[in-house]
Amino acid sequence: MVLRETKPAEPLAFDTDKCIGCNRCLEACQIDIMIPSEEKGSPPLVAFPDECWYCGACVMECPTGAISLQHPLMNQVRWAEKSSLTARSEA
Amino acid sequence: MYQGREWPYPSEIDQTETLTADVLVVGGGIAGCMAAIAAARRGQKVILVDKGAVKRSGAGGTGIDHWESAATNPCSRVTPEELHKAMMDDNDGYNNPISHYIECREGWDRLLDIEQMGGKIRDTEDEFKGAEFRDEETKLLFAYDYHARYTLRVWGTTFKPAMARELKRLGVRVLERVMVTSLLTKDGKHGSDCIGATGFHTRTGKFYIMRAKATIIATSRPARVWLFSAAYPGLCEFRPLQCIGDGHAMGWRIGAEFCMMEKSVRAQFSASGRSYPPYMAGNNHNTWYPATLIDATGREIPYVDRDGNILPDVRSRCYPAKGQRFFLKGGNVEEAKYEYLGPETLPWDKLKEMGYKLPFYADLTAMPEHERKAIWGLMVGQEGKTMVPVYQYLNNAGFDPTKHVIQCYGAGWTSAEFLPQERQLFGAPGGFMNDWYLMTNIPGLFAAGDALFSSNCYGHAAATGYYAGRHAARFAASRSLHDFDAHQLEQERERVYAPLLNKRGFGWKELNHAICKTMQNYCGELKEEGLLLAGAERLSHYEKDIVPYTSASNPHELMRLLEVHNILTVAQMILEACLVRKQDCPPLEFYRADSGGQAPKPFLVIRHDGEKTVCREVPLDFAGDVKENYERRNQDYIEEKEVG
Structure with a gap:
C-alpha cells in the first residue's frame, strides 16, 4: 500500500510516443500550468492542473498531436441519437 | 506528486530591470494588443506586459466566433448611432456611452485591420456559398439578424496569432510572464499623474520598473469575488484564471475613479460549480x-x-x-x-x-x-x-x-440555475470611469476593453484598445518621462516579495475562498447597510491581519497570491460602491433591503482619496451628443481613413 495524491481532474494527457519535448505547449499556456521536464525530450509536467482553464491552446500549438485535453467527468455532457428519443416516445 | 521538487527556473529575485517607454500597455489580450499596435503605428516606443503569452492569451486567445456591433461594415443596415442608442436604451442608460459608440463606429475598421494582419474574416473558400447569412460580393457572414447584418461570423482562432505577429513587426517590446503589481505616480503621491508601473517575472521573480509617459490598463474585469473552488479554480469563471481584475485593484490604490462597481449578476457561468463549460451543453443562445x-x-x-x-x-x-x-x-x-x-x-x-x-x-x-x-x-x-x-x-x-x-441543462443558455448569492461581474459590469479619450481621472492613465466600466465583447475590446492606443500616443508625444519616487518603489518591492519570505502562512486558495464566502454572506443579491458594513469590516481584517501572513513558495504561486490580494481590494471596492448607492437600481441588478423607494440615482462614481471613499454623481448622458463629440476629437483618424 502507498500514499497517493487524489486529483480532482487531470486535464492533459501526453502521448509519450508522439511528444518531442519541444515545450511549445508550455509556452502557449497563458496560465503557465506546466513546467519543463527534467529529462530533455520528455513532455512537460502539469504542475498546476487545477488552474487549467481548458482553453486548448496547448493542443492547438502541439506540432505532433501528442496532447489530449479532457474536461473533468462532472463536465462531460450527454448526447444521444435523435432516433432513440423518437423511438422512446413512440414506444 | 511534485512536492519538494526544485523550482525549474533560475532565481532572479535580487535583480531589477528598468525599462522606459512612451506608452506602456498593461495586459496582452485583445484590447492590449490593439492598443499597443495603435500607439506603435503612431511612432511611439511601446512596451506591452502580459502575465501570459500574447499569442493565445486573454479571454479571446483561442478564438472568437462572432463580432458584434460592426455597424459600419458595407452590408450593415443599421447606423452606429441607431445601434448605440438601442444599446443605451436597452440598459436604461446604465451603460458606457463613450466606449460603445467607439465600438459601433470603429469595430469594422478593426476587423479590416485584423484581416490585414492575417486574420480570417471572410468566407474566402466559399464554404458557405449561397447561404442565407452570406453576402456573395464581400463574402462576409452574418449572425443573428440577417437583415440588419451588423454582427459578423468570423474565424477568430486566427486573430490573436495575427496580432502577435503585428506587434513583432512593429517592434513593440513584449514582456511575457510578467505580472504588473502597481502603478507609479508622480512624486509617489496618491491621485497624481501615472508615470509607469512595477512588475515581476512570474518564473524567475525578477523585478521590473517600467517608466512611461502614458499607461494603458487593458486588464480584465474582476473575477472570483464570489465564486471559488479550490479543486477547480481554473473553471470558476468564464474568463481565464489569471484574469481577475489586477488593473481595477491597482487603479483603486492610486485614486482612479470607478463606475458601476455595485453591479453584479446572479452567476451565469461557473463550470467548477453549477454550469457546464460554455458552449458545450445543448442550448440555443x-x-x-x-x-x-x-x-x-x-x-x-x-x-x-x-x-x-x-x-x-x-x-x-x-x-x-x-x-x-x-x-x-x-x-x-x-x-x-x-x-x-x-x-x-x-x-x-x-x-x-x-x-x-x-x-x-x-x-x-x-x-x-x-x-x-x-x-x-x-x-x-x-x-x-x-x-x-x-x-x-x-x-x-x-x-x-x-x-x-x-x-441541455436548465432552460437557458447558461445551462444552470445559480443561487442568488452566487454572483459574478458579468453582463457589462463595472470598471474604470473614462473620458472621451478613454483616459481616467489620473492624468496619463488610460483604460480599454474589460477594464472600462460596462464592457462587453471582443469587438468592444479591440475598438476601445485601438482608440486608447491612439489617444495615449498623442498624450505621450506631449509629455516627458518622470523620475519615480524611491519610497513608493521600495514599499512596493517589499510588498511584492514579502510572501516569499514567509515560510509558512495562508496560501492563495485559503484567502480567496475566505473572500468569496464573505462576499456571499455579506454582499449577496439583497444588500443591507449593516451587513455591508460588517462585510467591509471582515475584509479589512483580512487586509490587516491575514495578508501580512500569506505565503508563497515560488514566483508562480506568488503571482496567484498577489492576484488574490487584488481580489481582496476589488471586493472592498465593491462593498464601498454598494454602500454609496442607498436605493434599488434594477438596471444594475442592485437591490437594497433598506431601500427607501426613491428613484434610482444616476452613475455614482467612486474613488479612494487615500483615507476614505469619495463619490460623485454623474448624469447617465454625460457623453452628450456622441457623434458630434466623437468627431470633434477624432478628426485626424477620420481623415486618415478617408485618405485610406
Missing part, C-alpha cells in the same frame, strides 16, 4: 443561435417572435418582426426590451403547460446544412475555448451533428 431545440420525446420547441407568433421555419428565426428595424442578440443581451427583442423559443412555463418533456436537446440534425455547419464547425470551433475542448473532443468521441442531439 449566442454561439448556438438559432439552433433547434427538441424535448425528451423529440418534439420540436417552437420559436416565437416578440408578439408570441410561432415562426414557421429556421430562416424566420433570423429576421426582425414585422415593423421592427432590427433586433439585439448576442453575448450580453439576455432578454432585450420589446423594441429590440428578437425571436426566442417559448418560455419554460409555457412549454410545461403544453406538455413538453424534460430534458431538452439541441438538435442540428434537421437544420439546413449551412446553418448546421455555421453552428457546428464555425461558431462552435472558432469561439474561444471551443475548438479543442468542445468541437474536437465531441467529434473524436463520435458525435455527429447530422444524427446526434446534445442535452
Whole structure:
C-alpha cells in the first residue's frame, strides 16, 4: 500500500510516443500550468492542473498531436441519437 | 506528486530591470494588443506586459466566433448611432456611452485591420456559398439578424496569432510572464499623474520598473469575488484564471475613479460549480443561435417572435418582426426590451403547460446544412475555448451533428440555475470611469476593453484598445518621462516579495475562498447597510491581519497570491460602491433591503482619496451628443481613413 495524491481532474494527457519535448505547449499556456521536464525530450509536467482553464491552446500549438485535453467527468455532457428519443416516445 | 521538487527556473529575485517607454500597455489580450499596435503605428516606443503569452492569451486567445456591433461594415443596415442608442436604451442608460459608440463606429475598421494582419474574416473558400447569412460580393457572414447584418461570423482562432505577429513587426517590446503589481505616480503621491508601473517575472521573480509617459490598463474585469473552488479554480469563471481584475485593484490604490462597481449578476457561468463549460451543453443562445431545440420525446420547441407568433421555419428565426428595424442578440443581451427583442423559443412555463418533456436537446440534425455547419464547425470551433475542448473532443468521441442531439441543462443558455448569492461581474459590469479619450481621472492613465466600466465583447475590446492606443500616443508625444519616487518603489518591492519570505502562512486558495464566502454572506443579491458594513469590516481584517501572513513558495504561486490580494481590494471596492448607492437600481441588478423607494440615482462614481471613499454623481448622458463629440476629437483618424 502507498500514499497517493487524489486529483480532482487531470486535464492533459501526453502521448509519450508522439511528444518531442519541444515545450511549445508550455509556452502557449497563458496560465503557465506546466513546467519543463527534467529529462530533455520528455513532455512537460502539469504542475498546476487545477488552474487549467481548458482553453486548448496547448493542443492547438502541439506540432505532433501528442496532447489530449479532457474536461473533468462532472463536465462531460450527454448526447444521444435523435432516433432513440423518437423511438422512446413512440414506444 | 511534485512536492519538494526544485523550482525549474533560475532565481532572479535580487535583480531589477528598468525599462522606459512612451506608452506602456498593461495586459496582452485583445484590447492590449490593439492598443499597443495603435500607439506603435503612431511612432511611439511601446512596451506591452502580459502575465501570459500574447499569442493565445486573454479571454479571446483561442478564438472568437462572432463580432458584434460592426455597424459600419458595407452590408450593415443599421447606423452606429441607431445601434448605440438601442444599446443605451436597452440598459436604461446604465451603460458606457463613450466606449460603445467607439465600438459601433470603429469595430469594422478593426476587423479590416485584423484581416490585414492575417486574420480570417471572410468566407474566402466559399464554404458557405449561397447561404442565407452570406453576402456573395464581400463574402462576409452574418449572425443573428440577417437583415440588419451588423454582427459578423468570423474565424477568430486566427486573430490573436495575427496580432502577435503585428506587434513583432512593429517592434513593440513584449514582456511575457510578467505580472504588473502597481502603478507609479508622480512624486509617489496618491491621485497624481501615472508615470509607469512595477512588475515581476512570474518564473524567475525578477523585478521590473517600467517608466512611461502614458499607461494603458487593458486588464480584465474582476473575477472570483464570489465564486471559488479550490479543486477547480481554473473553471470558476468564464474568463481565464489569471484574469481577475489586477488593473481595477491597482487603479483603486492610486485614486482612479470607478463606475458601476455595485453591479453584479446572479452567476451565469461557473463550470467548477453549477454550469457546464460554455458552449458545450445543448442550448440555443449566442454561439448556438438559432439552433433547434427538441424535448425528451423529440418534439420540436417552437420559436416565437416578440408578439408570441410561432415562426414557421429556421430562416424566420433570423429576421426582425414585422415593423421592427432590427433586433439585439448576442453575448450580453439576455432578454432585450420589446423594441429590440428578437425571436426566442417559448418560455419554460409555457412549454410545461403544453406538455413538453424534460430534458431538452439541441438538435442540428434537421437544420439546413449551412446553418448546421455555421453552428457546428464555425461558431462552435472558432469561439474561444471551443475548438479543442468542445468541437474536437465531441467529434473524436463520435458525435455527429447530422444524427446526434446534445442535452441541455436548465432552460437557458447558461445551462444552470445559480443561487442568488452566487454572483459574478458579468453582463457589462463595472470598471474604470473614462473620458472621451478613454483616459481616467489620473492624468496619463488610460483604460480599454474589460477594464472600462460596462464592457462587453471582443469587438468592444479591440475598438476601445485601438482608440486608447491612439489617444495615449498623442498624450505621450506631449509629455516627458518622470523620475519615480524611491519610497513608493521600495514599499512596493517589499510588498511584492514579502510572501516569499514567509515560510509558512495562508496560501492563495485559503484567502480567496475566505473572500468569496464573505462576499456571499455579506454582499449577496439583497444588500443591507449593516451587513455591508460588517462585510467591509471582515475584509479589512483580512487586509490587516491575514495578508501580512500569506505565503508563497515560488514566483508562480506568488503571482496567484498577489492576484488574490487584488481580489481582496476589488471586493472592498465593491462593498464601498454598494454602500454609496442607498436605493434599488434594477438596471444594475442592485437591490437594497433598506431601500427607501426613491428613484434610482444616476452613475455614482467612486474613488479612494487615500483615507476614505469619495463619490460623485454623474448624469447617465454625460457623453452628450456622441457623434458630434466623437468627431470633434477624432478628426485626424477620420481623415486618415478617408485618405485610406
